[in-house]
Amino acid sequence: MAILKATKLSKVFGGLKAVSDFSIELGKGELIGLIGPNGAGKTTAFNLLTGVYQPTTGEIDFDDKSILGLKPFQITQKGVARTFQNIRLFSELSVLDNVKIAYHFHVKYGILESVLRMGRYHQEEKEIEERAIKLLEIFKLGDKKDEIAKNLPYGEQRRLEIARALAAQPKLLLLDEPAAGMNPQETQQLMQMIKWIKDEFDLTILLIEHDMQLVMNVCERIYVLEYGSIIAQGTPEEIKNNPRVIEAYLGEEVE
Numbered sequence: 001m002a003i004l005k006a007t008k009l010s011k012v013f014g015g016l017k018a019v020s021d022f023s024i025e026l027g028k029g030e031l032i033g034l035i036g037p038n039g040a041g042k043t044t045a046f047n048l049l050t051g052v053y054q055p056t057t058g059e060i061d062f063d064d065k066s067i068l069g070l071k072p073f074q075i076t077q078k079g080v081a082r083t084f085q086n087i088r089l090f091s092e093l094s095v096l097d098n099v100k101i102a103y104h105f106h107v108k109y110g111i112l113e114s115v116l117r118m119g120r121y122h123q124e125e126k127e128i129e130e131r132a133i134k135l136l137e138i139f140k141l142g143d144k145k146d147e148i149a150k151n152l153p154y155g156e157q158r159r160l161e162i163a164r165a166l167a168a169q170p171k172l173l174l175l176d177e178p179a180a181g182m183n184p185q186e187t188q189q190l191m192q193m194i195k196w197i198k199d200e201f202d203l204t205i206l207l208i209e210h211d212m213q214l215v216m217n218v219c220e221r222i223y224v225l226e227y228g229s230i231i232a233q234g235t236p237e238e239i240k241n242n243p244r245v246i247e248a249y250l251g252e253e254v255e
């Protein structure tokens, strides 16, 4: 059963069609890759699915209900969380507070309140802190909880961004180049974590990634974008052997 279904989405910026005729269907529990050359429209597609941009045309259903026209925070509340290509943490706050804020957002009391701890929700506060620490431990950031987010090495900031996205308790997680800037060992660890959290938290995951080896190893299905349109979809094996994909994008990278 599909958790997310986007049908014939397009997005025009001025005269440029960044995304056109973009249709995608994500089954519950799938781990799916979205690949394509630079400028193919991958991030724009994420921005459409998460309400950052409104599509020029098309439909988006999440859990069988239209989410068209909803604001990003409303889509997050419905169960779609994401990370960004350029990391967007609360850079001056501690690692722990970055995750706690996302929990507070989910349980709908104010960000300011959560940061300043003025709330009357002491019990919830304690529970949220425990849950946030557990999440940080999963992402091997438990011993960094009191550090200021901006002082973490790049790879750890990326992991923190995923931990924060998970704190919103999503059903669908969209990851925009989660391994960008990581070394091969960090990337390998991250991919194991992504697989693990998918099962542990009962998630569906769609990820944009340039590292082809990684996409092929980790994803069950792959969509390929070129010039804003899906030119192929299938299993890693099918994508590897798809002549149109090889011509458009992959060349010898998948050999």
Ligand SMILES: Nc1ncnc2c1ncn2[C@@H]1O[C@H](COP(=O)(O)OP(=O)(O)OP(=O)(O)O)[C@@H](O)[C@H]1O
Pocket (backbone or CB within 6 Å): 013, 016, 017, 018, 036, 037, 038, 039, 040, 041, 042, 043, 044, 045, 085
């Ligand atoms: N806000 C915007 N205004 C105008 N043009 C935009 C905007 N956002 C994206 N574009 C254009 O839309 C096209 C698709 O961009 P997008 O960032 O979605 O590609 P991408 O596949 O994510 O690329 P990359 O792999 O380099 O991140 C590009 O030509 C880009 O310049």
